[in-house]
Structure formats: structure tokens, C-alpha cells
Amino acid sequence: MNTELISRAAEDLAGSGYAIALTGAGVSTESGIPDFRGPNGIWTKNPEAEKKAYRSYALFRADPRQYWEERLSAPGLVGDFTTIMPNSGHYALRELEKEGVLRQVITQNIDSLHLKAGSEKLLEYHGNALKLRCLACGSRYPQEEFNLDHLFKKNLLPPFCLNCQAPLKSDVVHFGEPIPAELMQLSLLEVQKCDLMLVCGTSAAVYPFASLPMEARQRRGVKIIEVNAGPTPLTEGNISDYLIQGKTGEILPRLAEETKKMRGEV
Numbered sequence: 001m002n003t004e005l006i007s008r009a010a011e012d013l014a015g016s017g018y019a020i021a022l023t024g025a026g027v028s029t030e031s032g033i034p035d036f037r038g039p040n041g042i043w044t045k046n047p048e049a050e051k052k053a054y055r056s057y058a059l060f061r062a063d064p065r066q067y068w069e070e071r072l073s074a075p076g077l078v079g080d081f082t083t084i085m086p087n088s089g090h091y092a093l094r095e096l097e098k099e100g101v102l103r104q105v106i107t108q109n110i111d112s113l114h115l116k117a118g119s120e121k122l123l124e125y126h127g128n129a130l131k132l133r134c135l136a137c138g139s140r141y142p143q144e145e146f147n148l149d150h151l152f153k154k155n156l157l158p159p160f161c162l163n164c165q166a167p168l169k170s171d172v173v174h175f176g177e178p179i180p181a182e183l184m185q186l187s188l189l190e191v192q193k194c195d196l197m198l199v200c201g202t203s204a205a206v207y208p209f210a211s212l213p214m215e216a217r218q219r220r221g222v223k224i225i226e227v228n229a230g231p232t233p234l235t236e237g238n239i240s241d242y243l244i245q246g247k248t249g250e251i252l253p254r255l256a257e258e259t260k261k262m263r264g265e266v
């Protein structure tokens, strides 16, 4: 582990005025959820699954019933999120929030693990796999409010919005689907406010999320620190100031601990 870079990042965090974190699938691999593009990623191992995922949004628009039937008859791509627990990386980000250092987490993850770790200032940019969303009125519902298995067995799919009766889809933002406008706006506001951005466990390949560090880079003096298993386009394009290479579950707790110590010393 690069202790020098961790100390540098802790110093940067301790001295920051408004730090935010962007997270991706890499922060959840140590909880047992595979990422998409890492060496053991779902797309890396099964390119066919990627092609199928690209069809989901168009299928919902064309035929909500078939969309739900396909979703419920195939096991979830990235596993059953209800039983999976956060890891030390999620808890470290929560610690930094409690410490008053980290003001916001913007995650691409749909797995609820930041929520389970207790993060309060959280924007789920790509939605939440345990919720349903109405595309017509924007209402969101916990999945357990609908007995999806029962609706499937009784041939009563899709579920309908309790507010406006439009068909509901998963809250997850599928490929080709626009990011909900309020999430885009709130995320952009946070990026415009920050003076430090921690970018953790993302390949920075999925847009528009990957444009958030670019947006921050436009402003003078903003520090962008990556924590990732390897270099990304942000590293290679000099968008990030530096990369702490390794596992988020190991680096983030060290970073939180050192940041706390440094703040205590001030």
C-alpha cells in the first residue's frame, strides 16, 4: 500500500473545505458484488450480458410486461443485493462524513451499500436496484411495496404507479436511459461546490457520470484523487492529480484514520 500517497491524500482532505466522493462498482467488489470492467467483471467475462443490458430500457418502453417477465425470470446480473453487506471502504466514507470532512457521496452503484453503511448525504446517480420508479411522475417505491413474484405468477405484470397509474420500471438507470433530471442537477451542484473530489473504484467509462471529474477539473485549485485498482482514463488524461493504487477496502479506512488524526492535530 502506498503510505506516502495516503498521507498526502489525508493532508489534502484535512485541509479541504468541501470534499465529495464519487464511487463506482469497485468499492463493492470486496462485498462480493462483481464489477463490470475489472479483471473478474461481468462484461469482461460475458460480453453477451453487456449486449442484453443495452436492450433493457428500449424493452421497457416497448413492452413493460415483457421487461418485468424477463427481469424476474433471470437471476439479477450482479446478484441478490438484499443480503449483501457493506465493506470497510463504505464504512470509511461514512466515517469521513461523520467527521464533517466529506460532504457528499455520489455513487454509480445500485446496490444500497452506502445506505446500509449509514451514508446520509448520498446521491444514487444510477438509481437503486431495491426500488421502483415511475417514468411519468418520478415517484419512487421500495420494491417490497409490490409483491412482484405474486404479480408474475398471476400474470398481472407490470406493477403500476400508485400515484399516476403509469407502468413502473426498476429505479436502476439502464443504458440509454436519461439520468433523472433532479439527480443530474444535484450532482452537478455538488461538483461545482467541491474543492476536493475522491474518485473511488470506477473505470470512468460510463457517461455522463464520468464527465463529473472533467467538470471539476475545469475549476482552478480543485484536487482530484483517485483510489482504484489500476489507472483509468482519468489517470491517463491527467484529470486526476494522483492515483492511490490498491483496494478501496484497505486504502479508504487508512485514509479516514489519518485524516481524523491530522484534524485532531490542528
Ligand code: NAD
Pocket (backbone or CB within 6 Å): 023, 024, 025, 026, 027, 028, 029, 030, 033, 034, 035, 036, 037, 038, 039, 041, 078, 108, 109, 110, 111, 126, 200, 201, 202, 203, 204, 205, 206, 227, 228, 229, 230, 232, 246, 247, 248, 249
Ligand atoms: P466498472 O466495472 O466499469 O469499473 C470498476 C473499477 O473499479 C475498475 O477500474 C476496477 O479496476 C476497479 N476496482 C475493482 N475492485 C476494486 C477494489 N476493490 N478497489 C479499488 N478498485 C477496484 O464500474 P463503474 O465505473 O462503476 O461502471 C459500471 C456501471 O455498472 C455503473 O454505472 C454501475 O451503476 C453499474 N454497476 C454497479 C454495481 C454495483 O452497484 N455494485 C456493480 C456492477 C456494475
